[in-house]
Structures are given as structure tokens and as C-alpha cells.
Amino acid sequence: MPQPLPSKEQTLFRSVVKCYESKTYKKGLKAAEQILKKHPNHGDTQAMKSLILNSLNQGDEAFALCKEALRNDMRSHICWHVYGLLWRSVHNYPEAIKSYKMALRLEPNSPNILRDLALLQCQVRDYEGYIESRRKMLQERPQMRQNWTALAVAHHLAGDYAEAENVLQKYEETLKRAPPKSDLEHSEATLYKITIIYESGDTERALKQLEEVVRQSLDRGAALELKAKYLLELGRKEEAEKAYRVLLSRNSEYRAYFDGLEKALGLDRSNDADIEKIDELYQSFASKNERNDTARREPLEFLAGEAFKTQADQYLRRKLAKGVPSTFPNIKSLYRDDEKKAVIEELVLGYASDKKMNGSAEDESNGDTSDRFEQSVLYFLAQHYNYVRSRDLKKAMEYIDKLLEMDPKSVDYNQTKARIYKHAGDVQKASETINHARELDERDRYINTKCAKYQLRNNENETALNTMSKFTRNETVGGPLGDLHDMQCMWYLLEDGEAYLRQHKYGLALKRFTAIADIFVVWYEDQFDFHSFSLRKGQIRAYIDMVRWEDHLRDHPFFTRAATQAVELYIQLADNPKLSSKDQLDLEKLDPTERKKAEKKAKKEREKAEKAEADRKAAAAAKANAKGDDGETKKEDTDPTGEKLLQTEKPLKDALRFLQPMLELSPKNIKAQNVGFEVYLRRNKYLLALKCLQSARELDPENPKLHEQSVRFRQAVNKPAEPLSSQASQVVKQSFTTPPADADLKAYNSDFLTKHAQSAPHLQSAYNVRYLLDSSSKGQNEKDLKKTLELPEITIEEAQAGLALLDEWKSGQEVKDDYRAKAAARWSQATVFKN
Structure with missing residues (x-):
């Protein structure tokens, strides 16, 4: 039981709690200290004070004080609850859950502790524990709909579809009157229950319930999509056809609806007999809407021969006559077929050779349209010859130069010229050219961003940051770079890190890659608030999608790209620790006499730098509460150049932070398997290295890196650095057969x-x-x-x-x-x- 306080101090204690909840921390701290002057060992007050200190970024003091509070009052549920909150704030979820459970033993019916425990159990995907916590919360407050929904969600996430549906059904039975049609929460819950029934495999019953509510559903589009999907899966093709036609009447540019309609009509693109019918289907939609693009573009995917040439000609003339800049990006996917690529090239070259260049089927000159068509054709050809499947950079440059003679101030033309230089390998001219394009329209954020990217590819880190600063909040803490971090601008951080890596500035490269990993940690942590928010707002289907997306968060290309390079860098540090000190590498190149002088000079500079660092820390401590120009508290970066990251004593262990999420969530990324092998082989973890090797072989048995690693692994297991256990030797013998044990390597x-x-x-x-x-x-x-x-x-x-x-x-x-x-x-x- 909590220690009792006199009424005056009890009132003060309640004010401490209110101050914490309202974030008036200084006032709450003052009130807590008033209580502790008279009752210095009052555990609950010490716990609340520690919570406030933690909110003021004094985490070490907060933990120390909370431990003291627990020693003073081990039986207080408040102390244990606060201890759990402290552990949660540092993302140590197992310890936080232990503390919450201890608090619940002392106060079994506390709604706040139950809520915090449930949210944390969902965060760590402990669905069995989450079900139990939600069941208790429902028993305490059965009148709240979100408690019923939350329990259903818990069963759903745990894979128990029948029980999830049962919980939602029971709540509906408790309602004395039907909710109004405008009740968004009820509309969402109804669709959610239908999706649960569908996921359980009972599509027939899901459709039956959907048809009862589709007209009243507030998310009409989603309901119609589900209806069409269920009808198609059940083979009720006539009804599915009607459903997809209704969807296309709402949005005739969505290709998935056309795909569904084709299946409902029983048409198959691989069947030559159906091609004409499918083409007629698309033409019927194209004739209804003069502006419809999908109905005109999609037939180019399945038509061939003269039929393809005719429609491609119509499509290209139509787009080029209008001067649509995205014409080439829209059709370049067709280049996978060499015949179609040749036809498109022939058609557009034909337009270019036409002296009138008017773009009309009748070849009638029409003034401005002719000029626009001519420029569109030349622009298309410049992009065509710049594209990887039809690349001829000399021709691409000729066409783009013609365009720039016509319109030297075009941002698009200058950008394409920069892209041609990039593909030719001239990153410097590419950077200069796109900077010129940027200067033509300094208010265009897109070209500004592209320019910064090209500058980074040319290793112009400072210039790129200056370019980005034109669209950032430069008054924020850390200036433009700090704002890019705050905005989680991952493409910039990734390109910046790769540029530093090319320049052998390993500390800064590692810092940027680590920043990207930190962003994914933030994304993972950010879901915590949605466990309660989504239930309050009733957006359950979106919440389920978010949870499933979070489960595969780190298979994102930005993470895998940064992580593989970070792991490779740690491997280099493990192989050559001197990489962490550029000075040491430079010294090795000198003769002994010069080296001795250089070492003496380096020692003096090191002592000077250490003194300057000590002065900097003292100044930073004095300015701990200083604010930036935008009023935000400055955050001291204790490692601005990444030197501390670089000077790690355990690089292979640090690499696991990047490696393990990749191997778990991106198992089909062969580069992840390659770097995983390198790390585990160096750590003498032969079975884990073998696992990476086998995974890579399943993905691509002819991978060049795999060949090299297989030979190295065969050498390693034949003469291991550490003796293998009999069980490990048996696994290697049975699983690793390429190359064979007795092979002549x-x-x-x-x-x-x-x-x-x-x-x-x-x-x-x-x-x-x-x-x-x-x-x-x-x-x-x-x-x-x-x-x-x-x-x-x-x-x-x-x-x-x-x-x-x-x-x-x-x-x-x-x-x-x-x-x-x-x-x-x-x-x-x-x-x-x-x-």
C-alpha cells in the first residue's frame, strides 16, 4: 500500500500528478520538493518527481530516484508503474512489461496500468498477453465500444478469426437500438468484421453480410471494391462484371478495375482468341471519355504486330501533339519487348523525318501545334536513346542539343542533358548542367532536389547542402542539415553518406547510415501511439494495415541500401582497424625518420585537440538550455563527424544492428546474405555463415559473390580457426556440398x-x-x-x-x-x- 500523507501534502501530491499530465514540469517539480522536505522518504512523490525529471531529459537522475522510491515503498503500485514508464521511455520493453505486471499485482483493477501494459504487449507483438489484458479491460468497462473492438483486434492479430468475429457480434447484440447511418465508428467496425470473415476463408458469408450494408457504408468505394473482389473469387462473374463497371464509372483510370473486369468477362491476354475482345472492351471505354488515358494506353501491353503499330501510332501522335512531357516515361515499360521497342523507335523517327512535324493524321500544318509536336518528338527521342534498353548517348546528346537551340531556357531539356552526362559517367558536367537547370527556375523544389542529388554524386557535399538550404528551415537547430534530419529526408542522408564513403571519410559516412537506421527506429516507435489512437477514432482497417506494414518495416530499400554499406564499412574496420585513423594510414607511407617527426607532431596536435574538446564540453554544459533562432532547445551533437562511431572496438558486433533486421525482414536481398556471410565468417559463426550462403544460393545459384564465398567457406571449414563441434561438423558435411569437400578448388x-x-x-x-x-x-x-x-x-x-x-x-x-x-x-x- 502507498504511504499515507497528511491532507495538505495529499492535495500537493495530486497537483504534482496534474502538473505532469499538463506538462507544467517546473511547477510539478516545485510541488514535489515541497512534499519531500517534510516526507523525504515518500515513495510515490519520489516516483512522480523521477517521472518529471525524465521528461526534462534527466534520465539518469530519474532512474536513480525511482529505484530509491521502490526501496522506500516496494508495495506501491505507483512506484512500479512509474518504473515501467521509465523503462518504456528508453525502449526497454521487456523490463517495462515486468514492472507493469508487478504494479498490476498490487493494484489489479487499475485501468491506467492495464492500458499501458496492453499497448506495450501489442507493440512487442505479445498477442496472447494482449488478449488477456484487453479481456480484463473489457470486464472493467464493458460499456465502451473500443474495448470490444480492441479485444477483437487482439484475437485477429493472433490469428483467431472466429473469436474476433464473435467478440464483434456480441457487442452488436448488446445494442438496444441500431446506430445512426452517420456513425463512422459503426460503419468501419462493420466492414472490419466482414474482412475478418473473409480472411477466415468464408468468402460466401462475407459477401452476404457485405451486400446488406454496402449501400449504407460511409466508405462506399472500399465496400464496392470488396464486393467486386468477393464476387469474382466466388465465380459469380456476371455480378462481378456489373460491380467492376460500377467501379470504373467512379474511376476509369484505375488499372486494377480493368484487370478485374477482364477476369469477370473470362478474358485472358495469353489467349490470342481473346485479344480482339479485350481491345474492343478498352476502345468502348476510350470512346466514352476523350480524356481517358488508361483505356488508350493499356491495349499497348497486349497487342502485337500491325494492331500494336496502329494503336501505338495513334497514342503517340495524340500525346506528342499535346506536348505531354511524361509520354516517354509512360510507355518505356513496353521496351521489355524488343519488337515493340523497334516499332516505337520506327514510328517516332518517322515523325522526326516528317518535314511538317504537325502530329496530325492528315499531315495538315497547324501553326503552334506543329512547333510543339516537333519539340515533343525530339524530346521523346532524346529520352529514348538515353534509356538503358535503347541507349545511344551520342544520338541522345544530338537530339537534346537541337532542343536547347530551340528553347535554351527549358528546365526539362537541361535536366535531360544532365542525365545524359550522368549515364556517360561525367558526373561533374552532369552536376554543372543540372545546376544551370535549377537556376532557370529557382522556385521549383523538384529541380532543386535533383540538383542536390547530382551534386552529391559528384562528391560536392557542402554545395549540395547549400542547394538544399533554399527549401529548408535554416533557423532550426543544426541549420539545413538539422532540418533535413528532422524531416527524415532519407534520400539525402543516404546520398550524403555514399558521397563521404567515396571520399574515404568513413566517420561521416557511418554517421549518415546510422541516422537512417535511427529513422526506422523512430518509425517503429511511432506506432505506439496508434495502438490507442486508432481505436479511439475507429479506423480499425487502416490500423491493421499499419501493424502488418510495421512488421516488415526494415525491408524498405532505403534501409537495406544504407545497412549493407554500413555493414561493409564495419567489415573493413574489422579487417583493418587503422582505417579509423587516417593519420595512421598516412604515417605508414613515410620513411622511419619522417614518420618519427610526424608522430611527434601528431601527438602535440592530439593533445591540443583534447584540450579544445574539453573546453567545448564545458561550454556546451553552460549552454545546455540555450535555444535556437526558432525557439527550440539546442541538442548537442557530441559526435558531429562520426569519429566515435568509427573508433569502435567491436565493429562486427556493431554491424549486427544493421545486419540482423535485414536478414530477418529482407531474406530475398542477396546483398544482405553476402554481407551476412562476411560478418559471421569473421566471427567464426560457421553455421550462421552457412545459412547465409545457402539463402544466397536459393536466390541466385550463379551469383559471382556466392562463388567466391563458397570457396572461402570450404577453405575455412577444412581448416577452422576454432574447432567445430561434432554436431556443427555434421550439419556442414550434410548441407554444404558445393564445392564438394574433396574438390580441387x-x-x-x-x-x-x-x-x-x-x-x-x-x-x-x-x-x-x-x-x-x-x-x-x-x-x-x-x-x-x-x-x-x-x-x-x-x-x-x-x-x-x-x-x-x-x-x-x-x-x-x-x-x-x-x-x-x-x-x-x-x-x-x-x-x-x-x-
Whole structure:
């Protein structure tokens, strides 16, 4: 039981609680101290004071005070509840749950403790515990609809569809009168119950209930979509056809509705006999609406031969005559079919050769339309020859230069020219050109963003930040970069980190990649508030979608891209700890006498830097409550350059923060499996390394990195750094058979080399394996690597990977220069091969 207080102090204590809830922390702190002057060991007051201190960012003091409160009053549910809140604030959910459960033992019917426990159980996906907590809350307050809904949600998330439906049904039976039609919560709950029935596999009953409410549903579009979907699945195609036609009358640009209508009509695009009927279907919709695009664009996906050419001609003339800039992006997906690509190229080149350039089927000149059509055609051709499936950068540049002669101030034309330079490998000219495009329209946020991205690709970090600052709140704490962090502008942080990585500024690169990982942590934590908010607002279907999306949060491309590079960087740090100190790497290049002088100088500079750091910390402590120009409290960044991250003593352990979520949530990302193998092999976790190897083999058995890692793993298990247990040896023996245990690895590698003689990445992998097996083959490998530059299909990126391989082999400068010169001769504009 909580310690009793006199009435005056009891009133003060209630004011402390109110001050905390209203966030008037200073007033609450003052009231708590008044109580503690007379009752210094009052546990509940100490607990509330610790909660306020925690809100004031004094976490260490808060924890210490709360522990003291527990020692003074171990039987107080308030102390245990506060202790749980403190643990939750630092995201230690298991400890928070333990504390909440302890508080519930002392106060079993407390609605606040039950609520906090339930929300935390849902956050950690402890659905069994969540069901139990929600059941108790329902028993305490059965009159609240959200308690019934919450229990149904708990059963649904746990996979018990029958019980989830039963809970919702029981609540409906308790209603004495039907809710009004305007009741949004009831409308949502009804559709939610129908989706539960459908997910349980009873589509027939779900449809029956849906038909009863579809007309009254406040989310009419969703209800009609569900009806059409259920009818189609049940094979009631005539009714499904009507349902999809109703949906298309509401939105005739949504392709999914057309797909549903095709299935309802029993039409199959792979069946030649149905193609004409499908085309007639789309033409009927196109004739009803002159502005409809989908009905005119979609037939190009399934038509072929003359029929395709005719409709492609009509479609392209129509779009180009109107001067629609997105014409090429809209049709470039057709380039997967070489025949269609050739037809489109032939058609547009035909327009370009037409002297009148008017875009009309009758070839009648029509003034301004003719000029617009001519520019549209040239712009289309510039994009066509710049596209990867039809790339001819010389022609692309010719067309874009013609356009710039006609309209030198066009932002679109200048941007496309920059993109052509980028594909040619000239990142510097690309950056300069797109900056010129930006200056033509400084109010355009899109071109400003593109310009910053190109500048980062050219390793112009400060210039890019200055460009971004034109559309950021620069008065905020941390300036433009701080605002980009606050806005969670991940593309910028990712490109910024990659630029620093190319410049070997590993600390800053690691800091940016870590910032991206932190954003995903914030996204994960942000769902906590929605566990209660969505129930209060009745938006249950959207809430279920959010929970399922959060379960796969870290398979996002931004996370995997940042995480793989961060893990690779940690692997480099594990292999070469001196990377964390650029000065140390520079010293190794000097002769002994100069090195001694440099070390002495470096020591003095280090002492000076340590003194400056101490002064900075003292100044930061003095300005702890200083505010930025926008009134926000300044947050001191204790590691602005990422040096502390870089100087880790356990890089492989730190890499797990990025690696484990990837392997768990992005198992089909082969790069994640590749870096996972590297980490686990270095940690002598052979079974985990083998698991990554097997996963990569299932994804792509011919992956070049997989070949190299398989050979290395065979070497590792034949002569392990640490003896394998008998069980692990048995698993390796049974599971790892490629290459076989008794294989001649040199012969195995030679077979791989012969098999992939025309693929640069595979050849690079084979040469690296040859070097690993026999370091004396280095000279031959360097010659063979240089020959890969003659392969017709090799890309700039693959050639660059070859240059990195020479660094890995510690090849001489002359060898690297020869390789670079040959690459520069093939890609004359590529800046990466210029000294």
C-alpha cells in the first residue's frame, strides 16, 4: 500500500500528478520538493518527481530516484508503474512489461496500468498477453465500444478469426437500438468484421453480410471494391462484371478495375482468341471519355504486330501533339519487348523525318501545334536513346542539343542533358548542367532536389547542402542539415553518406547510415501511439494495415541500401582497424625518420585537440538550455563527424544492428546474405555463415559473390580457426556440398571461369578466387582483369569494381594507371577513371 500523507501534502501530491499530465514540469517539480522536505522518504512523490525529471531529459537522475522510491515503498503500485514508464521511455520493453505486471499485482483493477501494459504487449507483438489484458479491460468497462473492438483486434492479430468475429457480434447484440447511418465508428467496425470473415476463408458469408450494408457504408468505394473482389473469387462473374463497371464509372483510370473486369468477362491476354475482345472492351471505354488515358494506353501491353503499330501510332501522335512531357516515361515499360521497342523507335523517327512535324493524321500544318509536336518528338527521342534498353548517348546528346537551340531556357531539356552526362559517367558536367537547370527556375523544389542529388554524386557535399538550404528551415537547430534530419529526408542522408564513403571519410559516412537506421527506429516507435489512437477514432482497417506494414518495416530499400554499406564499412574496420585513423594510414607511407617527426607532431596536435574538446564540453554544459533562432532547445551533437562511431572496438558486433533486421525482414536481398556471410565468417559463426550462403544460393545459384564465398567457406571449414563441434561438423558435411569437400578448388574455379567467360562480374570473382588460392597468380590476374574491359556488355560500374579489386590485391600504381587508362579510352567522359 502507498504511504499515507497528511491532507495538505495529499492535495500537493495530486497537483504534482496534474502538473505532469499538463506538462507544467517546473511547477510539478516545485510541488514535489515541497512534499519531500517534510516526507523525504515518500515513495510515490519520489516516483512522480523521477517521472518529471525524465521528461526534462534527466534520465539518469530519474532512474536513480525511482529505484530509491521502490526501496522506500516496494508495495506501491505507483512506484512500479512509474518504473515501467521509465523503462518504456528508453525502449526497454521487456523490463517495462515486468514492472507493469508487478504494479498490476498490487493494484489489479487499475485501468491506467492495464492500458499501458496492453499497448506495450501489442507493440512487442505479445498477442496472447494482449488478449488477456484487453479481456480484463473489457470486464472493467464493458460499456465502451473500443474495448470490444480492441479485444477483437487482439484475437485477429493472433490469428483467431472466429473469436474476433464473435467478440464483434456480441457487442452488436448488446445494442438496444441500431446506430445512426452517420456513425463512422459503426460503419468501419462493420466492414472490419466482414474482412475478418473473409480472411477466415468464408468468402460466401462475407459477401452476404457485405451486400446488406454496402449501400449504407460511409466508405462506399472500399465496400464496392470488396464486393467486386468477393464476387469474382466466388465465380459469380456476371455480378462481378456489373460491380467492376460500377467501379470504373467512379474511376476509369484505375488499372486494377480493368484487370478485374477482364477476369469477370473470362478474358485472358495469353489467349490470342481473346485479344480482339479485350481491345474492343478498352476502345468502348476510350470512346466514352476523350480524356481517358488508361483505356488508350493499356491495349499497348497486349497487342502485337500491325494492331500494336496502329494503336501505338495513334497514342503517340495524340500525346506528342499535346506536348505531354511524361509520354516517354509512360510507355518505356513496353521496351521489355524488343519488337515493340523497334516499332516505337520506327514510328517516332518517322515523325522526326516528317518535314511538317504537325502530329496530325492528315499531315495538315497547324501553326503552334506543329512547333510543339516537333519539340515533343525530339524530346521523346532524346529520352529514348538515353534509356538503358535503347541507349545511344551520342544520338541522345544530338537530339537534346537541337532542343536547347530551340528553347535554351527549358528546365526539362537541361535536366535531360544532365542525365545524359550522368549515364556517360561525367558526373561533374552532369552536376554543372543540372545546376544551370535549377537556376532557370529557382522556385521549383523538384529541380532543386535533383540538383542536390547530382551534386552529391559528384562528391560536392557542402554545395549540395547549400542547394538544399533554399527549401529548408535554416533557423532550426543544426541549420539545413538539422532540418533535413528532422524531416527524415532519407534520400539525402543516404546520398550524403555514399558521397563521404567515396571520399574515404568513413566517420561521416557511418554517421549518415546510422541516422537512417535511427529513422526506422523512430518509425517503429511511432506506432505506439496508434495502438490507442486508432481505436479511439475507429479506423480499425487502416490500423491493421499499419501493424502488418510495421512488421516488415526494415525491408524498405532505403534501409537495406544504407545497412549493407554500413555493414561493409564495419567489415573493413574489422579487417583493418587503422582505417579509423587516417593519420595512421598516412604515417605508414613515410620513411622511419619522417614518420618519427610526424608522430611527434601528431601527438602535440592530439593533445591540443583534447584540450579544445574539453573546453567545448564545458561550454556546451553552460549552454545546455540555450535555444535556437526558432525557439527550440539546442541538442548537442557530441559526435558531429562520426569519429566515435568509427573508433569502435567491436565493429562486427556493431554491424549486427544493421545486419540482423535485414536478414530477418529482407531474406530475398542477396546483398544482405553476402554481407551476412562476411560478418559471421569473421566471427567464426560457421553455421550462421552457412545459412547465409545457402539463402544466397536459393536466390541466385550463379551469383559471382556466392562463388567466391563458397570457396572461402570450404577453405575455412577444412581448416577452422576454432574447432567445430561434432554436431556443427555434421550439419556442414550434410548441407554444404558445393564445392564438394574433396574438390580441387583450382579446377572448380577454372570451370566457373570458362562457364562465365563473357560476364565481367563473374570473371572478377574467378580472378579473385584464383588470387586467394595462389597469390603468385597476381600478375596473370592483373592482365586478365584488364582484358575484361574489352567485353561488349561490361558497364562503367563493373569496370570500377575491377579497379577496386586491384586495390584489394595491393597492385602497383603502374598497373592501376594502365587499367584506368584503358577504361578511360572506352568511357572517355567518365570522371571516375580520370586521375
